[in-house]
Amino acid sequence: MREAADVASPLLSVSNLHKTYGSGSNAFEALKGLDLDIAEGESIAIIGKSGSGKSTLMHLLALLDRPTSGTITLDGKDTSRLSAKQLNQTRNSTFGFVFQQFFLNAQASVLDNVTLPLKIAGVSRRERHARGMAALTQLELDDKAGNKANDLSGGQKQRVVIARALINQPRVIFADEPTGNLDTATGAVVEDILFDLNRRQGINLVVVTHDEDLASRCDRSVYIRDGLLAVREEVAA
Amino acid sequence: MKIVDVVGTAFRNAFRSRLRTSLTVLAIFIGAFTLSLTNGLGTGVNQYLDDTVASVGVDDVLTVTKTNEEAPTDDGPAEYDPNQIEADGPPGSTTTALTDDDIDTIADVDGVLSVDPAKSVMVDYVQHDDGTKYQLSVAEFVPGMRVELASGSQVDLDAADPELVLPETYLEPLELGSAADAVGQTVALAVTDATGEQVTTDATIVGVAEPAVITMGGAIPNDVLTTTLYDLQTSGAPEAETTRYAQASVSFDPAGGEDAAQALKDRLEDAGYTASTLEDQLGTLTAVIDGIVLVLNGFAVIALIAAGIGIVNTLFMAVQERTREVGLMKAMGLSSGRVFSLFSIEAVVIGLVGSAVGVLGAIGVGQLVNGVSGDLLADLPGLTLIAFDPVSVATVVLSVMAIAFVAGTLPALRAARQDPISSLRYE
Incomplete structure (x- = not known):
């Protein structure tokens, strides 16, 4: 068991986080003053019903959106002070994304899909190729490098997505229902891969899910209800 | 993202939906093709006029x-x-x-080296060997003038005997035989003098001219012949009449x-005189041709603007299709500026391909037309009806690319402003 929330300097920390969509009578308050610390190397599950605000929280943590009020601190730095360029760089190099819907470019090759973050970062073609093949090898997909992404099975696609999330050696992987589109067996394989990365490489996992089984494998689960952390917070064994 | 990757990606993206892109390229092709062809026509005709001036060599x-x-x-x-x-x-x-x-x-x-008053001569007819009489105009004499010859040589300015260069079209009516046969033969020229009497004088054919714009099918006399004809024409007239000239060559x-x-x-x-070079005089003609070409170009530009709207349409569809992809790339840290470049360069690529194919097509068709027009416009030897100079070809390609870029800004802006979260939403 890890000591999680008590670590002195958490990797990601949010305090009194508010997020309101719309304005006036149409305003919808998705987050109502939420506090959360995520320690270095921790895996955390964010659980909640639809509309609870869990997706909003993930978007804010991943710096895809700015909060209405409250602070998000990454590595002790207030992210509201970051310029658009710095935000882009942070998302590119510090974060990896795994989505339920894969979001692969169906017509492009597996290798091109995996190296997309490197292309965005401006890495040379030669290095992209080398690092892309290394990531694919790690996920045992190197023989599929030249295939079109469309020709892969669901489990293979999700492994490609994980390879893409890993390519920039991120510190945090945000996974939004990573196994939602997979059958139990392949879902379990993908879960194993993610938790293996967390344990071996110390990559933080932030998993948004409905799935209690997946959540129970995380170091910690937080429940979100009506824009606030629910009382029931437990630390998984 | 590196510029080379942006351009490469834009290039590939442009041809992801092949049929759609091809149709847009076709629309641009039509505009660029027309524009190149009308431009080529203007260039060809003006080049011909310039060449003619140069060949006359009276600068x-x-x-x-x-x-x-x-x-x-x-x-x-x-x-x-x-x-x-x-x-x-x-x-x-x-x-x-x-x-x-x-x-x-x-x-x-x-600054004036010499002055030659132009002696205007009205020839009544030309006759060979007592055959049929034909009307003949005598070209205005310009010192240093050279014409395209089918045979023989230019008139000798200083020759003591009357000489002339006869247009090729007179050979058959005057029964002079071939161009080579005609050289050296003598023809009679008739003028009416001031008393109303018709008088003739003989001149030797030294050359046979191919038809060209400058001579307009007239004969070119040498100095001696002009003077002889002029003297015959003005004999019997009061002196005040004989020393009046319409113009002079300086x-x-x-x-x-x-x-x-x-x-x-x-x-x-x-000093009270109006002076113009041959180029000045042709300048009016060039201006008229430029005017016509401008109007024709106007039509081609209208076609290009229509094609530009096609680009707007194509790219809006592309932005729509790639909403998720753009959202994903933005989530992964691609800046809005780069997203804008991706789509606007894609538009420029479509413009480039359309205009390049259009220009090449126009050059190809130009070659065909020149081959046909060589037969149809045999009266204008040396005329390349449709000519292409690199500057105007480059101008067409670049301006089409500019139009495409402008057309691409609207869809590219929409893509650049896309919010990654709503793009990636799937609930």
């Missing part, structure tokens, strides 16, 4: 007329001037004649360039 000669100060204006009829004579141009148009005094005045103007040193020529023109103007 050291000014045509001088007396400035008509009493030119008719809207204020009413012009006062009668006894020195007015018929001028070149529409029937009835007159110009103030140059007298011998004027010729002396012009000769004294600084030779000057062309080494001074255009500025010196302009300065000379200004000095002549101060």
Whole structure:
């Protein structure tokens, strides 16, 4: 068991986080003053019903959106002070994304899909190729490098997505229902891969899910209800 | 993202939906093709005129007329001037004649090397061996003039005997045989003198001219022949009549360039004369051709604007299709500026392909047309009807790319402003 929330300097920390969509009578308050610390190397599950605000929280943590009020601190730095360029760089190099819907470019090759973050970062073609093949090898997909992404099975696609999330050696992987589109067996394989990365490489996992089984494998689960952390917070064994 | 990757990705993206892109490219092709062709036509015809001027080689000669100060204006009829004579141009148009005094005045103007009064000759007919008589116009004599010859040589300015270069079209009617046979033969030229009597004189054919714009199918006499004909024509007329010329040719040193020529023109103007080079006179023609080409280009540009709207449409569809992809790339840290470049360069690529194919097509069709027009317009030897100069071809391609870029800005802006969260939403 890890000591999680008590670590002195958490990797990601949010305090009194508010997020309101719309304005006036149409305003919808998705987050109502939420506090959360995520320690270095921790895996955390964010659980909640639809509309609870869990997706909003993930978007804010991943710096895809700015909060209405409250602070998000990454590595002790207030992210509201970051310029658009710095935000882009942070998302590119510090974060990896795994989505339920894969979001692969169906017509492009597996290798091109995996190296997309490197292309965005401006890495040379030669290095992209080398690092892309290394990531694919790690996920045992190197023989599929030249295939079109469309020709892969669901489990293979999700492994490609994980390879893409890993390519920039991120510190945090945000996974939004990573196994939602997979059958139990392949879902379990993908879960194993993610938790293996967390344990071996110390990559933080932030998993948004409905799935209690997946959540129970995380170091910690937080429940979100009506824009606030629910009382029931437990630390998984 | 590196520029080379942006361009490469934009290039690949442009051809992801092949049919759609091809149709848009086709629309641009039509515009660029038309624009290149009309431009080529203008270039070809103007080039022909320039070449003709160059082949005439009279860049050291000014045509001088007396400035008509009493030119008719809207204020009413012009006062009668006894020195007015018929001028070149529409029937009835007159110009103030140059007298011998004027010729002396012009000769004294600084920079004038020599003055030759143009002796206007009206030949009644030309006849060979007592055969049928044919009308013949005698071209205005310009010193240094050279014409395209089918056979023989140019007229010798200083020859003691009357010589002329006859247009090729007269060979058959005058029964002179082939162009080579005609050279050296003699023809009779008839003029009516001031007393109304018709007199003839003989001249030797030294050359046979291919038809060209400048001579307009007229014969070119040498000095001796012109003088002989002029003397015959004016014999019996009062002296005041014989020393009046519509215009004079002034030779000057062309080494001074255009500025010196302009300065000379200004000095002549101060002295009361209007001077123009052959190029000036052709300038009007060039301006008319440019005007026509401009109107034709206008139509092509309208086609290109329509094609530009096609690009807008194509790219809006592409942005729509790639909403998720753009959202994903933005989530992974691609800046809005780069997203804008991706789509606007894609538009430019479509423009580039369309215009390049259009220009190449126009050059190909131009070759075909030139082959056909060589037969149809045999009267204008040396004419390349549709010519392409690299500058105008590059201008067409670049301006189409510019139009495409402008067309692409709207969809590219929409893509750049996309919010990654809503793009990636799937609930």
